[in-house]
Structure formats: structure tokens, C-alpha cells
Amino acid sequence: VTGGATGPAAPRDLEAELEDLGRALAYPPTPDLVPQVQDAIEGRRPGRWPSLIAALVDRPYRRSLVLALAALLLAASLVIGAAYSLGGLRIVFVDQLPAVPTDGAVSGSLGADLGLGESTSLGSAVSSVDYQVFVPDSKQLGQPDAVYFGPVLAGGQISLVYGARRDLPAPVPGGVSLLITEFPGGMEEKLAQKSIGPGTTVQVLEVNGGLGFWIEGKPHVLVYRDPTGLYVYESIRLIRNSLAWEQGGTVLRLEGDLSREQALALAATFRPYSTP
């Protein structure tokens, strides 16, 4: 376009001219907005649960659910906090989980649509993290069908995906029978919030010597403090029962159509991963 030598009747490429125009525009100098923005947000936390609830709960039910939430929060804080010194545990009603991103997944691998990160090998995933990784007894389950490393959470998240097995419950749509996720963090002091859906029960347990939760029923979101001290919320992926516990500075979570007894029996077989 800059040549402009085409005659008046020659067709012009509008898209090319727009690109050229974009390059030719004169913008004023960009002001540095960092100090003003940082001043404005200092000491504030981004909105989270109120907007999440608002987004997930239908308007006609919102008021009653919020009231129920307030009552439940109070009861849960008193009961669970008193019994287990977990003042940070809170329970929130949600109708459905936030959408799980699937960017970066490798199509074709089992669990590729679960937003677990990059498909990799177990050894490679373990070498990418600084925390202790635990694996279930391979004699019982064999090797996982797929392993993912997700770099988004501080310290990285490793996921082991198992398809159908004789000793596992029937797979969910998509073929996954068991999903194990692990990330660094602690639950006893650092777990901040847990949100569960109506009809869901939470039991606080001791699992392999650490604090654990058995969550049975509908969707929930695990909120914990990562190694940098920040709150992070982690969605379950299979919309099934789950067992989450802390073991040696690692938070582990099992998801699948497991009963509590099956999940606890499986958790008991977890051992630190060692290079074969």
C-alpha cells in the first residue's frame, strides 16, 4: 500500500491496507500505569467467592442459598473448627463447578480433556518438582495410563490417570476410572475453604498420619495455600467422590467412583516414588 502506484481502478486489498494503517498510526507515549494501579489494589484481595456464587447460582435461588450458606458457614466453623482446630474451613453451596481449562492438553491421551497440563512420563514429571511424589502400589493398579504435569500451580501439579482396572470402579465418561493429583502444600494449617454442593458430605479423617477429607456427593472445590503462601482453588475433574489428604508436605487427592473404604484402602498403599 505504501507504494500506492496502482491506478484508481485497481482493486485494493482492504485487509493489507488496514494492517498498514495500524502500523502508521501515531500513538501518544504510553504512561506507566503500574504505580497507580498498585496503589489502588494494595491491601485488597480480588473478589472471589461472592462472584463465584453469583455466577453459579440461579438468581431466584441465590438469596435463600446465601442465607443457607451463612448458617452453614457458622455451624461448620463452630463444629469442625472446635473439633479439629480448622477455623479456616468453610462450606459453600454451589450448583456446578467452574469450568476447567483444557488448554495444553494432548488430545488422544486418557484424561486429555481434564485440563491437567502437559502429557509427560512419570519420571519426567517427578524430576520437574521439588516436593515428594507418592504413588499407589503398582502391583495393584499397574502403571498409570497417562501422566500430566501442570505448571500453573506454584510448585507444579502432577496427575496420574488410570483407565479401567479390575480393582477400580467403572470409568466415568471419557474412560477415566481413577485420577490422582498431587501438589505441594499443607492442609492442616493451610486449607482455607472447601466448597461443596447440596447433598454432599464432608468427613474429616486421618489418612496415612496426615489430615484428610472424604467428600462424597456433588461438586466441590478444594482451596488450599500453596508453598508461596497464596490461596489457590482447585476443581475436581471427575465430578465424583474424592479423598484429599496431606502426606509429607504434599497434598494428594483421589477422584473416582470410589467408596470411602476403597479410597482409604488405596491411599494406604501410597509410597514415595523412587526412580526405577
Added chain:
Amino acid sequence: MADRVPTTTPEAVLVERARGGSSDAFAALVARHNEVAFRAAYLVTHDADEAADAAQQGFIRAYDALGRFRRGSPFRPWLLRIVTNQARNLRRAERARAQLVLRLEPPGDVPPPEASVLADERRRDLLAALERASDDDRLVITYRYFLELDESEMAAALDCPRGTVKSRLSRALARLRTILLEESPLTGPHR
């Protein structure tokens, strides 16, 4: 301060930390997107002060809305959507807008004088036609050709499916061609 966060920190990590309340992490995000946010606002307001206000308020609104940000999604188009809305709100308060201006040709890239004049004329025609386009058409064209968003980023910025981006862009270009023909019928049709 933003300089406490390494420049190599992945954006998704910064977003996650900002969601947790780290103003340092969010400041690093502001530093990364400062220019594109300001330019996006300027393309709407045509005024540097208003654009700075819109971008600043957009960043603050984005911070407040981080709880609604979908994890794993690209941050830039989501931010641009907020900033653009903010700029549109500000612009409504001030109807009279200055014209966008073209920069001088950079030294060493100067075409022959006659061609240069003709090219500048065409750019001015195009700019004038763009000003006559609807806000929605101008926005989709701006995102694609001035801010150089790709299709998936545009979908996120416009909050619509990717397939809709193509049709919206195609219709916007068709309408722009019509405006150009009305404005300067002797300069030839656009492909």
C-alpha cells in the same frame, strides 16, 4: 513493585498469584500489558488522558474480577475486553473526539514522494471511513488489524465463539468497503 517478580515468570503463574492477592504479581501483569491496554483504550477514546484513565480503571476492575477469570485462559484478551468497555463508558461522557493521527514515515523507509502522498491519502480515507463505521465494526477491526489479536484472542476479547469472529469480521469489512466506495468511488474497489 512489579520488578520484584522475574520477567520470565509465566503469565498463568502471575494470574494465579494475583488471584491469591499478590499485588506484586498483578503489578507484573500490568507492566506486561500496559502498552496494549493503553493503546486499546486510545483507539476508542482518541484522547491520551482518557485512555490512561480507562486503562488504569480497567486494570483495577480486572483485579477485582479475577475471581471470575477462567483459569488457563489467555489474560490479554480478557483484560482488553474490560479496558475497552471502560474506555467506551468514558467516551460516552465526552462525545467530541479528536481524530487519530498518522505518524511520519520513518527515515530510510521513505517511498517516492508521489507514492508517499498517495499512500497517505489512502490511509486518511481509510481512517475517515473507519470513523464512520459502527462502534462494533470498528472494535472488531481494531482488535484484528491494529492490536493484532489472533482469532482465539478475538473470540475471548469479544466474548463470542471463534466462528462468530470470522463472520463478524467479514461483515465489518464488507460494510467498510461500502463506506469507502461512498466516500471515494474513484479510488477503486477493495478486495
